[in-house]
Amino acid sequence: MRVPFVKMHGLGNDFIVLDARAGGVPAMDARLAAALADRKTGIGCDQLILIEPSELATFRMRIFNADGSEVEACGNATRAVGLLHGAEATIETLGGLLKAAPADGGIAVDMGEPRFDWQAIPLAYAMDTLTMPVGWEDLDAPAAVNVGNPHVVFFVPDCGAVEVERLGPLIEHDPLFPARINVNIATVASRSHIRLRVWERGAGETRACGTGACATAIAAMRRGLVDRQVTVSLAGGDLAIGWGADNRITMTGPAVESFRGTFDAADYGVAG
Template structure:
């Protein structure tokens, strides 16, 4: 069976998108998704995204997101921007974590990412602790903030994020027993009141050029710690995102997305 796809990216965070809103497409197994995501033997991507019709009255369609290891996750900011660009007009998108609103704009796409959750059981953590300054450490990384922005994140503020061996510490922290659902790991340096530099180890995918939910998690954590103002530019290896948060309402993320190419694959090659 030949399956059509669209390859897109947001600041280098790339996706294989299967659009099953108006045509019937197979539901892929975890193994098939991981095989498609492989950059040597598959199409290659950080996430596979599947669009489907929705039964939710308040949504236009449903988006399901699968990391490169085949595991399903609740939210992806960069994927939301890519899907909104593909849709071509404002959309309310049903995700596992709730409804996301996206609006194409002159600068790319603006996405309402919803209200962040800071309760320890909402992150989730294995046991109660202060999520603004957690009394834990891994090597040189210590006292992180934790937040759920549709998926779970832990944020470390350091003097020089580029010096942190995230390729080694990232998987250790991601799989620590403190995080029963695993965790996305962010290391950030605040440059000034309006600027943050960030690298992300993404749960189930590894080091990534950009992570929209990571930028949101880092920005709101910095705002809570009074390190930055309510509007901040987050610079990732793939480019910059604009994040605004008033301290209580939804997070607004703005940034570009782009279509790379279209094609199709033979499903039998990935079973």
């Protein structure tokens, strides 16, 4: 059974997109998702995106990290499927309903409202999520926010000097975070500009993370470090993040289709 796919990326955060609305796509599980995501023996990606029919929205989007774990939200992937759709759409995700539409600068996504309660992150026990009384070596006093998936945000003088590859997995798997956590290391450059690196839960350090940019911007806004409209610069490029008076987050940025192809499901142990 040959299965069509679209390879896409948002600022270098890359995806395999499978459209299951018309059938012809094998049932997805952690093993198959991880096999397809493998960059040596599969197609290769940070996340695998499965588009399915929805009774609540234009379509449903399921998101699998490179390790096969299914997660709630991905801002860059939302822009990618918005680009594929080519028109305004509502998108059902495990993290809630999102909206995507063409805009100047690419695709604009309504990411919904941020959540700050410790149980919504979730954390293992109650604490202030604006300035958490915890730390890992030189990284301390982070903020936590859920923007469809869980994030912790550290503000440092120079995010480029942090050993993200070493500290990222240490924090991601800390017992404080029962659902694991996405780790954001940020430097505030001005009232309108943040530099950011992200260790993504289940994927490692990525060139861009849309939800990480949203979470970091919101954390900086809550602390009064930046204005309510800010540019977040990641290794892959820039995202514009706004937090409106209606408490909703808007993320705007590019998405790109790289190529299309097919794979033989039998090569991954899936019967035709």
